[in-house]
Amino acid sequence: MTTTDHETPIIKKKLALIGASGFVGRHFIEKFHDKYSIIAISRTKSDSWPDDVEWRQTDLFSAQSIKDSLKGVEVAVYLVHSMIPSTRLFQGNFADTDLLLADNFVRACRHNSVQKIVYLGGPVPKKGLKKGLKTKISKHLKSRAEVERVFFNSGIESQSIRAGMIIGRGGSSYEILENLVKRLPIMILPKWTKNRTHCIHIHDLVEIINRTLSDNRFNEPIINAVTGENLTYRRLIKLMSKAQGKKVICVNLPINSIEFSKRWVSFFGNSPYVLVSPLIDSLNCHLPKVEVTNLMKSVLKYRRFSKMAESEFKISVEKDKKKFYQRKQHSDDQKEYNKKMQNTVRSIQRLPSLPHKSSQWISNQYLKFLPSYLKPFIKIKVNEKKQLVNFHMIFLPKPLLTLKLIKNEDPNRQKFFIVGGMLSKTSDTGWLEFRQVSNKKFTLAAIHEFYPTLPWFVYIYTQAIFHEKVMFAFAKYLSRFKKTSSAKKKTRKRN
Numbered sequence: 001m002t003t004t005d006h007e008t009p010i011i012k013k014k015l016a017l018i019g020a021s022g023f024v025g026r027h028f029i030e031k032f033h034d035k036y037s038i039i040a041i042s043r044t045k046s047d048s049w050p051d052d053v054e055w056r057q058t059d060l061f062s063a064q065s066i067k068d069s070l071k072g073v074e075v076a077v078y079l080v081h082s083m084i085p086s087t088r089l090f091q092g093n094f095a096d097t098d099l100l101l102a103d104n105f106v107r108a109c110r111h112n113s114v115q116k117i118v119y120l121g122g123p124v125p126k127k128g129l130k131k132g133l134k135t136k137i138s139k140h141l142k143s144r145a146e147v148e149r150v151f152f153n154s155g156i157e158s159q160s161i162r163a164g165m166i167i168g169r170g171g172s173s174y175e176i177l178e179n180l181v182k183r184l185p186i187m188i189l190p191k192w193t194k195n196r197t198h199c200i201h202i203h204d205l206v207e208i209i210n211r212t213l214s215d216n217r218f219n220e221p222i223i224n225a226v227t228g229e230n231l232t233y234r235r236l237i238k239l240m241s242k243a244q245g246k247k248v249i250c251v252n253l254p255i256n257s258i259e260f261s262k263r264w265v266s267f268f269g270n271s272p273y274v275l276v277s278p279l280i281d282s283l284n285c286h287l288p289k290v291e292v293t294n295l296m297k298s299v300l301k302y303r304r305f306s307k308m309a310e311s312e313f314k315i316s317v318e319k320d321k322k323k324f325y326q327r328k329q330h331s332d333d334q335k336e337y338n339k340k341m342q343n344t345v346r347s348i349q350r351l352p353s354l355p356h357k358s359s360q361w362i363s364n365q366y367l368k369f370l371p372s373y374l375k376p377f378i379k380i381k382v383n384e385k386k387q388l389v390n391f392h393m394i395f396l397p398k399p400l401l402t403l404k405l406i407k408n409e410d411p412n413r414q415k416f417f418i419v420g421g422m423l424s425k426t427s428d429t430g431w432l433e434f435r436q437v438s439n440k441k442f443t444l445a446a447i448h449e450f451y452p453t454l455p456w457f458v459y460i461y462t463q464a465i466f467h468e469k470v471m472f473a474f475a476k477y478l479s480r481f482k483k484t485s486s487a488k489k490k491t492r493k494r495n
Contacts, residue, residue: 203302
């Protein structure tokens with residue numbers, strides 16, 4: 001609460017920023033910390049945040065952790081996109097991770113009666129033909145659309161801000177582009193560089209987020225954060241080279257060569273392959289042309305990419321050093337966090353969608369499937385009184401793993417703590433879960449924070465591979481129930 005000169009109290013809206021230590025979160029806090037009562041939710045704290053920002057350390061993979069972090073929150077801005085693994089071994093993909101985190105977040109919002117969700121998503125390409133070439137949605141952009149659907153199906157008022165490449169120091173896509181132009185006198189341009197793309201400056205993006213929170217005119221469910229400029233990636237390269245006062249020779253390549261592009265951009269753009277890969281996949285999509293409303297035009301400070309690039313390139317040396325230090329500090333904090341997670345395993349797999357079944361039914365099928373699939377080597381013993389499930393291997397007196405069922409009233413989530421066994425190094429960290437997301441549109445199976453007993457090198461080539469094969473087989477096993485359900489529906493329609 002603050003006061004004016006007449007001591008009239010002004011109550012600030014209590015706003016949670018999920019992923020506050022990221023690129024967009026840091027800029028939003030810097031610009032609007034005095035307008036909102038901001039709760040910064042992230043794994044690590046940034047030293048650059050003002051004193052009036054409250055930090056709540058949060059593990060987004062833990063439903064309880066995010067529930068605790070959203071206490072007292074009115075509005076939540078979700079800025080999370082999980083393209084980089086948070087454990088030493090991650091079995092799965094970023095799309096399934098995004099679904100799980102979004103579901104955790106929605107459950108926490110319902111629990112805390114959060115009034116509104118604002119999500120920073122991405123553009124959705126239209127399927128079809130472009131000059132005889134089939135266009136499709138990349139995994140990266142498809143994942144953004146899936147998360148968007150999770151929020152719209154949550155029963156909570158939700159808005160999605162669809163933004164393409166965000167231009168600004170500290171932005172991964174922008175800095176990859178800048179590094180490419182700085183380092184290479186000759187640029188090889190595959191066919192995908194002709195696809196249409198969208199850009200928005202970070203200054204304008206955070207202002208748009210602010211307007212969705214404070215201006216009733218910005219109340220549409222989907223807001224396209226675009227400038228209306230007709231851009232392709234090769235056009236961006238030429239405009240960037242002009243802003244740097246550098247001449248770059250562009251050589252057109254009459255093939256797409258996506259994998260080559262990923263390696264080339266990763267090496268010369270000075271960015272990890274795991275980050276570059278989904279970004280290049282997205283650039284391979286031809287984005288739809290979006291008309292800019294007069295309302296949006298009134299917000300935009302930067303309507304042309306040339307002005308964005310010139311503005312960023314002319315940042316003073318001292319200011320640039322400061323920003324570099326902030327990014328370095330955040331990177332060091334992230335490395336420190338990763339040390340704590342050393343030798344941990346996370347595994348997330350998407351299973352067939354079974355809207356006619358519950359997560360409890362799916363977990364029971366898993367307990368039935370496993371001993372039959374591994375027969376005669378593995379046996380399962382269930383202690384219903386203690387809610388324990390023991391996995392035994394023949395000829396071994398002790399269980400390989402011991403799971404404890406966690407009772408809850410949610411039919412869309414079944415959770416087991418890993419409380420012991422020869423294969424688990426700890427008895428108080430890991431858990432196995434089955435959950436259904438977005439009105440049972442998606443089904444996920446996941447293991448979190450598992451510390452294996454086996455030496456790491458042995459584990460990744462034995463137990464880890466074995467687990468992936470088992471989950472793949474279980475997904476195939478469940479698919480037959482999906483076919484059965486579809487057949488029953490067709491029979492009912494005929495009758």
